[in-house]
Amino acid sequence: MSFKIAIIGAGSVGFTKKLFTDILCVPEFKDIEFALTDLSEHNLRMIKAILDRIVEANGLPTRVTATTDRRKALEGARYIISCVRVGGLEAYADDIRIPLKYGIDQCVGDTICAGGILYGQRNIPVILDFCKDIREVADTNAKFLNYANPMAMNTWAAIEYGKVDTVGLCHGVQHGAEQIAEVLGAKSPRELDYVCSGINHQTWFIDLRLNGRKIGKDELVAAFEAHPVYSQQEKLRIDVLKRFGVYSTESNGHLSEYLPWYRKRPDEIMRWIDMSDWIHGETGGYLRYSTETRNWFETEYPQFLEAASKPIDVAKRSNEHASHILEALETNRVYRGHFNVKNNGVIANLPQDAIIESPGFVDRFGINMAAGITLPEACAATCMSSINVQRMSVHAAISGDIDLLKLAVLHDPLVGAVSTPEEVWQMVDEMVVAQAAWLPQYAHAVPAAKERLSKSAVKTREWAGAARRNVRSIEELRAEKAALKQTG
Numbered sequence: 472m473s474f475k476i477a478i479i480g481a482g483s484v485g486f487t488k489k490l491f492t493d494i495l496c497v498p499e500f501k502d503i504e505f506a507l508t509d510l511s512e513h514n515l516r517m518i519k520a521i522l523d524r525i526v527e528a529n530g531l532p533t534r535v536t537a538t539t540d541r542r543k544a545l546e547g548a549r550y551i552i553s554c555v556r557v558g559g560l561e562a563y564a565d566d567i568r569i570p571l572k573y574g575i576d577q578c579v580g581d582t583i584c585a586g587g588i589l590y591g592q593r594n595i596p597v598i599l600d601f602c603k604d605i606r607e608v609a610d611t612n613a614k615f616l617n618y619a620n621p622m623a624m625n626t627w628a629a630i631e632y633g634k635v636d637t638v639g640l641c642h643g644v645q646h647g648a649e650q651i652a653e654v655l656g657a658k659s660p661r662e663l664d665y666v667c668s669g670i671n672h673q674t675w676f677i678d679l680r681l682n683g684r685k686i687g688k689d690e691l692v693a694a695f696e697a698h699p700v701y702s703q704q705e706k707l708r709i710d711v712l713k714r715f716g717v718y719s720t721e722s723n724g725h726l727s728e729y730l731p732w733y734r735k736r737p738d739e740i741m742r743w744i745d746m747s748d749w750i751h752g753e754t755g756g757y758l759r760y761s762t763e764t765r766n767w768f769e770t771e772y773p774q775f776l777e778a779a780s781k782p783i784d785v786a787k788r789s790n791e792h793a794s795h796i797l798e799a800l801e802t803n804r805v806y807r808g809h810f811n812v813k814n815n816g817v818i819a820n821l822p823q824d825a826i827i828e829s830p831g832f833v834d835r836f837g838i839n840m841a842a843g844i845t846l847p848e849a850c851a852a853t854c855m856s857s858i859n860v861q862r863m864s865v866h867a868a869i870s871g872d873i874d875l876l877k878l879a880v881l882h883d884p885l886v887g888a889v890s891t892p893e894e895v896w897q898m899v900d901e902m903v904v905a906q907a908a909w910l911p912q913y914a915h916a917v918p919a920a921k922e923r924l925s926k927s928a929v930k931t932r933e934w935a936g937a938a939r940r941n942v943r944s945i946e947e948l949r950a951e952k953a954a955l956k957q958t959g
Contacts, residue, residue: 474549474610477551478490480509482510482514482518494797505535506543506545510539515537519537541604549609549614551609555594567586571754573585578727578752578754582672584883584885595624603633614637615633618793622641623861624865642791646720651686653698654694655691662682664680665680667720668818668828670821670828671826672721673721673853677847688712692712695709704723706742706743724756727740734885735888755936763948810838813827814826818851876899893929896923
């Protein structure tokens, strides 16, 4: 087989390498072309050198090109994969820093909450530019695979306004299933069969079967509470499991942002999170992790390049959906996964226009969703709170309506539990002004926002959050890795 895959945001070096090696684990895909594109020539050079080394080491005919000209990369592409972060870490730092001034403590801040909504405002105009190029220069039947957050908002915009065949992809379901299989004592995650459904980052394991035996709430609670690690790291998820009756896919820290009951009081936050790793609830944890990862990669690049000389190990193919979807579409080997698509009746008690994440099957006829799902009422209610925010956020990003943007932020569950309307109005003004370089649709609103900020009487505070850690230096990271290696 010979076709072209374009990767937008390919400068996300580690993730691009994973997608690349996963796809080349499919025997029929050796003779394809990867077209890499990114705004950063520096990152493109680094990732192209790594991928070229992999191709050379494995004696493959695979072709790798790299260009900052996105349109050129998309020409004739059958599949387009996006893993962009519009505004980079600079804008992301404001997504965390500015809401903290108003008492809003986020762990990740890239899906909803104040940070996720502004992230969507930056992303959506760019996503629509991608879609325009896809319609005009890509293969007639091109499929757009979106990995970028905020997943639901980006996918919603690409489908409804970009008019491109789009699917959103995430790995939260797989990671949650691995946890469940482990606590239940399964020898392999493959022993666990499950139905997981909802919206991205709020998907729910509504049916669990281990080797054909149905697993109930009480057994699952007992298994998690008995686990020496997860009982401490996943305290919030376990509490939700007890109250809702089903386990959530999302990490302890991320889930705490969607359910305001756990993160609205600074003195309560430490009760529910765990500081052993950022993902369990640390303030600005993913921002710190992303910053450290970037710095580490820049410094240790020669080692990454050397590691690329090793043969591809098919047994280490990851459970990221992309390579499995492409394999199913091209070879008709059926793949079952969980995909972000427009609802259209798949989940009976969520809105038709919402972007859901739910089970589906892929073959040469496309992605076919399993319909007839009804979520438990508490799960549906929680999803609905986010869907309403997502819808307003998408419409604000399309229209450049700053008043609608403020209403979307006001209706976010955690923001609404912490901040007053006056605080929300000022916070959004401040974020739009700070991120004006990435928000062209709000250019007309920036002067008035600046004027309001100059006259505002709303008080803010300089607050690092309830559980903030400093970015570690390269030397500290090396020492920590060395210590872990010694302890096995």
